[in-house]
Amino acid sequence: MKLSDKPLSAKEIAAGIKNKTFSATEIVRNSLSRIDKLDGDIHAFLAVTGDQALLRAKEIDEMVSKGEDPGILAGVPIGIKDNICTRKVATTCGSKILNEWKPPYDATVIEKLRSQGAIVVGKTNMDEFAMGSSTEHSAFGPTRNPHNINCVPGGSSGGSAASVASGMVPLALGSDTGGSIRQPAAFCGVVGLKPTYGLVSRYGLVAFASSLDQIGPFSRNVEDSVLLSNAIMGHDPLDSTSLDIETPPIKIDIDKGVKGLRIGIISEFLEGISPEISKAIELACKYLEEGGGQIESCSVPSVRQSLSAYYLIAPAEASSNLARFDGVRFGMRVDGKNAEEMMVNTRTAGFGNEVKRRIMLGTYALSAGYYDAYYGSAQKLRTLVIRDFKSAYQKFDVLLSPTTPTTAFEIGAKVDDPLTMYLSDVCTIPTNLAGHPAISVPFGHDSKGLPIGLQVLAPALKDNLTLRVAKYLESAVEKANV
Amino acid sequence: MSEEKYEPVIGLEVHCELKTATKLWCACPNEFGGEPNTHICPICLGLPGTLPVLNRNAVEYAMWIGAALNCEIKPSKFHRKNYFYPDMPKDFQISQYDEPINVQGYLDLPTGIRIRIERAHIEEDTGKSSHLGKSGRIHASYGALVDYNRAGVPLVEIVSAPDIRSSEQAKDYVSELRAVLVATGATDGRMEEGSLRVDANVSVRKGPNAPFGTRCEIKNVNSLRSLVRAIEYEIKRQIEILEDGGRIVQQTRHFNEDTLSTVALRSKEEAQDYRYFPEPDLPPVSPLDTWINKVKQELPPLPSQRRAKVKETFGTAEDSQIITLVEQDLDGLFLDVVSRGADCEIALRRLLNEAASQIEAAKKLDAQDFAELIGMEKSGKLSATQCKAVLANMLEGGGSPMQIAASLGFEGMNSNELEEVITQIINDNPDAFERFKAGDEKVSQFFVGQVMKATKGKANGKAVIEFLEAKKS
Amino acid sequence: MNNENLITEKDVAHVAALARLHLTTKEIADFTTQLRSILEHGRDITALDLAGIPPTSGPIPLENVFREDVAGSCIDKSEVLSQAPGHQEGQFLVPPLLDGSE
């Protein structure tokens, strides 16, 4: 059979493979050829694991022919952000310092994906150690936005977002520490979910800021996001912060619409956003009201200081998490006349500028005499953010905001101005501080044709509620375009 | 002598390795030694992406230690202590900082002195590096090899208050602490294998009411003897500096076993800035009261209680004997044997003199067999020498003392036979017997010798003399 | 945080040493400016009255997460050593260690 030009969704692929409409091998070949055709311009992938993917596709096809069920992602090609460990496949974190390190183990999410029949086709580009909002801080060159290759795809999971947006793969995994899934999803016009902290195991995710990091799905539609979430969520005894609760599969109550839902529009996030995004929010409110949602403005005062808190907490944790990149056990080594000099030489040559900047910031924030003023205050602010959200969720079921203050910016526009770059995460950061779920769903385009993303936020463990509202918005946009 | 006007002030930090089945954060076996890098996994190697998961038994063993040291057992947290070193896989150590699991306890020494314990917290051990090159000398090496078998082994660090006032007291403290730790079952306390390691904080001051002086921390003390020597050297060094009008610089010093002196470690400007912060990968530990109470109830008797028990049973035993008996974990056997009617004095003597050289075998001795053996010596059925020989056999392979004595030919000499032999010898040596009757004690040895010769050593010397005495009348 | 407490080039050099990074004079100057602007942005936190607010270190309150003390399998050292920048005799090889005695 011939695969149609419009890329299939993960759900369609899994169904088609199971009922033998097409084979996993055909699907993988198709994905690989699309990567081959497009990725020269986009550079979403750091490595394409074609041979392994085809071998795995053959296994899936054999399972299907034997009448076995390969799982909910049977034969679905997937891109993996390159900070998620894959055994014997180089995992670089977008950094030179890992020097094509091949981990001796698979991340828990990789094992879960395998057990559900998904097929890893490659490792996606990212800002070095997930530090960045544009994927320009990758040591291996930037990824470009498939909607306009002069623009950034967002970051840090820019490669994953672009790989899905360009139809190279239907699904990808990213990681979100301060918006690194949602912001690139918004810039690239795809769905990106940051699940509740603890729902997806972090075992095998190279840590940036341990108390904020969470792995999550990229997809072209909300249903696929549900599918991938169901594959990767669940308790993992190898992650002490993994929630030991029965995770009900995120259910298809996502089709229930928004009737009766109380929806708050976060007023703080409407300040200083582009007029076109402002208009998108207004339109979204109109759709939601039409669907029976109750819309009201909502204030979450401490989100204003969240950016500052984030830029103390995340670098502080990172400065410690990245200490192990010392040239002793793995990765790159630049020799020195003694071990200490070797460590300094290795780290100096191996880390890029942005990583060094954050290590410096974090080391300073933790150093003697400054802890209370910086890290200590930031942790207190975190308490306030959690309290403010709590009181907001007493009045509202979900909150709505733009995912980003602007649409995708041009490559090079902010790379030399760290603070301005950091400000592009202002709407996404507070959820990480609180550990809550939030999703970015595409909601039209601006006048330049660049995608706009809206963010739906919900209390901890109400991930399905974010998906439900996102699904409603997605259908509303579809309906309007018909 | 100027030293007399100075009082040493000593606080000890004792690191003890817990003998859990697995490491603190991963399922690698916690075993001493082994071929390098065979007990490793991505977690204890600190490979990117890995996470720690706390070993429940490590917490329980730490609680045993806390309970044994009369500490308050509290909700606690883990922190990261950040510093770079090749044998530290993550380049930070997970330890407990301002919220340790055990606080404010004490240890009473056998001498009656109480040493306060400030804290006893959980932390992870490092790997081991060995220098390549000239005879292990640090500066002459061309590189180092790192073995991570020990990385991530659970430790409890026990920090005493600065209550110790002499090197001898420091030794008493460590001996008693070791005995307590071993008694809890949390550790095997082997200093020579590094499962018990001591750092000493030493300062001196002018008299017991003066403020504390500046202290130095002494590391690399590998035995009790070294501890005493290192502290004595350090006290002398500090007094000399002060007497010369100098000032003590706070620093970490390394004890050199060869020169018996301490030398300063290279001090780095930023060395002390560990940038502690709460470990985000580990939730806090808050043991339930039921757990704490269970630990306290199940705590085995501690050395002080065990010594008191022995003293109660055998009041005239010397304190040093009792301490050794308990230290060697032979007090249980002693009490058991005595309860079966064995003589206290002989039982203690045989345990301390003979059995103690083979402690592991001694612990396996059957109490009934051992009691019988002591009874045989007491009754004169066996001589002291024979008793030792039988005991040696029992330690090697066990078995009943009767059978062993028989197989060694010590048995079968009943009273009638002995009397026959003695009568014959008296008859053969009438002059000697006359002298014996007249009160010449030395002659008794002649008769014992003759009887032994005639019986090929089977006879019991005491029994021979009793017969001779009886023949007098 | 008043101006006297602003991060200086000396602080930056000290922090670089702590973090085992070597910075050029220019990098020290650039980082000082950049870190200063980021930290100044952070003044909005210190402007708040945070007295009596407890710190939060993890987003989801959890406690007593344990692993049972049961041995699992170790990893074959050859796979790990094959990825190490230096190894010898089954161990990780590093340049000489300096933190010994003087």
Ligand SMILES: [Zn+2]
């Ligand atoms: Zn391990």
